[in-house]
Amino acid sequence: xxxxxxxxxxxxxxxxxxxxxxxxxxxxxxxxxxxxxxxxxxxxxxxxxxxxxxxxxxxxxxxxxxxxxxxxxxxxxxxxxxxxxxxxxxxxxxxxxxxxxxxxxxxxxxxxxxxxxxxxxxxxxxxxxxxxxxxxxxxxxxxxxxxxxxxxxxxxxxxxxxxxxxxxxxxxxxxxxxxxxxxxxxxxxxxxxxxxxxxxxxxxxxxxxxxxxxxxx
Amino acid sequence: xxxxxxxxxxxxxxxxxxxxxxxxxxxxxxxxxxxxxxxxxxxxxxxxxxxxxxxxxxxxxxxxxxxxxxxxxxxxxxxxxxxxxxxxxxxxxxxxxxxxxxxxxxxxxxxxxxxxxxxxxxxxxxxxxxxxxxxxxxxxxxxxxxxxxxxxxxxxxxxxxxxxxxxxxxxxxxxxxxxxxxxxxxxxxxxxxxxxxxxxxxxxxxxxxxxxxxxxxxxxxxxxxxxxxxxxxxxxxxxxxxxxxxxxxxxxxxxxxxxxxxxxxxxxxxxxxxxxxxx
Amino acid sequence: xxxxxxxxxxxxxxxxxxxxxxxxxxxxxxxxxxxxxxxxxxxxxxxxxxxxxxxxxxxxxxxxxxxxxxxxxxxxxxxxxxxxxxxxxxxxxxxxxxxxxxxxxxxxxxxxxxxxxxxxxxxxxxxxxxxxxxxxxxxxxxxxxxxxxxxxxxxxxxxxxxxxxxxxxxxxxxxxxxxxxxxxxxxxxxxxxxxxxxxxxxxxxxxxxxxxxxxxx
Numbered sequence: 001x002x003x004x005x006x007x008x009x010x011x012x013x014x015x016x017x018x019x020x021x022x023x024x025x026x027x028x029x030x031x032x033x034x035x036x037x038x039x040x041x042x043x044x045x046x047x048x049x050x051x052x053x054x055x056x057x058x059x060x061x062x063x064x065x066x067x068x069x070x071x072x073x074x075x076x077x078x079x080x081x082x083x084x085x086x087x088x089x090x091x092x093x094x095x096x097x098x099x100x101x102x103x104x105x106x107x108x109x110x111x112x113x114x115x116x117x118x119x120x121x122x123x124x125x126x127x128x129x130x131x132x133x134x135x136x137x138x139x140x141x142x143x144x145x146x147x148x149x150x151x152x153x154x155x156x157x158x159x160x161x162x163x164x165x166x167x168x169x170x171x172x173x174x175x176x177x178x179x180x181x182x183x184x185x186x187x188x189x190x191x192x193x194x195x196x197x198x199x200x201x202x203x204x205x206x207x208x209x210x211x212x213x214x215x216x217x
Numbered sequence: 218x219x220x221x222x223x224x225x226x227x228x229x230x231x232x233x234x235x236x237x238x239x240x241x242x243x244x245x246x247x248x249x250x251x252x253x254x255x256x257x258x259x260x261x262x263x264x265x266x267x268x269x270x271x272x273x274x275x276x277x278x279x280x281x282x283x284x285x286x287x288x289x290x291x292x293x294x295x296x297x298x299x300x301x302x303x304x305x306x307x308x309x310x311x312x313x314x315x316x317x318x319x320x321x322x323x324x325x326x327x328x329x330x331x332x333x334x335x336x337x338x339x340x341x342x343x344x345x346x347x348x349x350x351x352x353x354x355x356x357x358x359x360x361x362x363x364x365x366x367x368x369x370x371x372x373x374x375x376x377x378x379x380x381x382x383x384x385x386x387x388x389x390x391x392x393x394x395x396x397x398x399x400x401x402x403x404x405x406x407x408x409x410x411x412x413x414x415x416x417x418x419x420x421x422x423x424x425x426x427x428x429x430x431x432x433x434x435x436x437x438x439x440x441x442x443x444x445x446x447x448x449x450x451x452x453x454x455x456x457x458x459x460x461x462x463x464x465x466x467x468x469x470x471x472x473x474x475x476x477x478x479x480x481x482x483x484x485x486x487x488x489x490x491x492x493x494x495x496x
Numbered sequence: 497x498x499x500x501x502x503x504x505x506x507x508x509x510x511x512x513x514x515x516x517x518x519x520x521x522x523x524x525x526x527x528x529x530x531x532x533x534x535x536x537x538x539x540x541x542x543x544x545x546x547x548x549x550x551x552x553x554x555x556x557x558x559x560x561x562x563x564x565x566x567x568x569x570x571x572x573x574x575x576x577x578x579x580x581x582x583x584x585x586x587x588x589x590x591x592x593x594x595x596x597x598x599x600x601x602x603x604x605x606x607x608x609x610x611x612x613x614x615x616x617x618x619x620x621x622x623x624x625x626x627x628x629x630x631x632x633x634x635x636x637x638x639x640x641x642x643x644x645x646x647x648x649x650x651x652x653x654x655x656x657x658x659x660x661x662x663x664x665x666x667x668x669x670x671x672x673x674x675x676x677x678x679x680x681x682x683x684x685x686x687x688x689x690x691x692x693x694x695x696x697x698x699x700x701x702x703x704x705x706x707x708x709x710x711x712x713x
Contacts, residue, residue, distance in 0.1 A: 170564055
């Protein structure tokens, strides 16, 4: 196996690795915030909010990420909105991922007994306080495993940056593939992604198993 | 049990589909590109661009592949097989073309491919049929006038093209962005993501013809002689192509096609391989 | 913005042409990944030495790398190994390789959700291990896999758009060809194809919900 492409493209790969991590982390935080907001919209009793939440979730999770990214990158400038590649990537990934997170959060919240909401409200807490202090902490356990999977997907999906010359791991691989044999490059790149995703995946498994044990106790 | 019957019949249907899918796809690739094989097969398989206006592009209006190189290949099919329709066009990009040729998916490449010493190690080229040069395409109101103005500015090109390598050498301070194909590079210019597209003027001319709000600047700062590539060692097909190029040059068909696409007269003489040395 | 450029007859036909390629590729890939994924999932569930370990290795590697990388491997990588596939077949193969790893996990967790006591009961009644798996565990386990399976297939349909990177003439690619000549039509075109994907995927989700209800009786 000939890894001599690293002599020339080492810096591209280091830069790509850092970019992939940066975009993933920013998108992860944004998607979590967006996801929780949309989930609360979806279970809201205010009808327009509920409709908006539902439309958001159904639209973004049923259309391809590439199209959303192309829309933000190539489409928005003609409306006078010019975002940097980093913004396009993290925002695009965050919006896409948040539609899945919203569903996970909603399912988690709805699994908490309805009576608790009423009890908390009648003891004087407002809606947001109840959500934050009573419902969300309980829903958390049900939400975390699917969230973990969404974060793994997010890291994998960040490779879409390569299609807008975004300088991530995949872009570096594409650059190197022009001059060198592709198989060593792809194996190396797969290794880089596994370095990021396997620990996440193990963490999800660990948490799931630990909580399963606690639950059965 | 009802459930399992259902699963079994589903599996059977799938197997049938697997088999049909496999058999229907098996005849797609070429079985060696010797002239004898091409004649036996009854069609030439040419790798051309599908996204390069004037040279090779798929017209969305009627789904036909059109362009200067496409017409050249039709003429070659006529010479070889007696019918200009006995040619199948497969899409190649700068990134895919050599791999497709090596894999035997196509007999030859006629896809704005620059002859270079480095590439001669991978493929064999016919004589040169077109002399292009790398240039810049910018918006009409751009302040960029030549390659000297690119310092710190974003320039797009297609992955795997010689343009990217030339740019890194000639304007190392320009910020180069490589997209999957020329189409994306152009979209990046039009949406203001980059300030210039750089590649051969031949390709840029095509983009400009379709987008009057863009202009070519900077002249030809490299020489890019185009040749038709065949698989390394296929000298039989290479010789046939050389004879073909000479023939259409002598009988005026080349000039007719050139005028049809580029709206001007071709040069007095076809360039030869010597342009490579002067570069 | 130029919506008229989208809704001319040749352009619409060109888009439909792309949609057909998308659907054809997606359909075959769904069928194949269902078969291979199910086999892999059962292998992993049965804990047969070597075989189940190979299944684990395959599943954990493939589902933790980006699909784009699998596409590039299935196209450029296989060509380098002298395995020469036409582009459509190559995409179907890549999708099958990738999606089976995810289907396998869905199948395994479906089988795991069936109470272990049932296996013991069935074995005690004199059924062999295979008979137990086939008559007792699988019918119950599979029912629970339908919703996650369908959302995986929706992902697959969306992911066909990533084949734009290797110029498969599918829906996204064809839209690109049109908006490159009519830049003002970029946003309308991206919206149009987004709606096309949405219709396909949303209908699939509705069918899945109906199926789920029917089976739960």
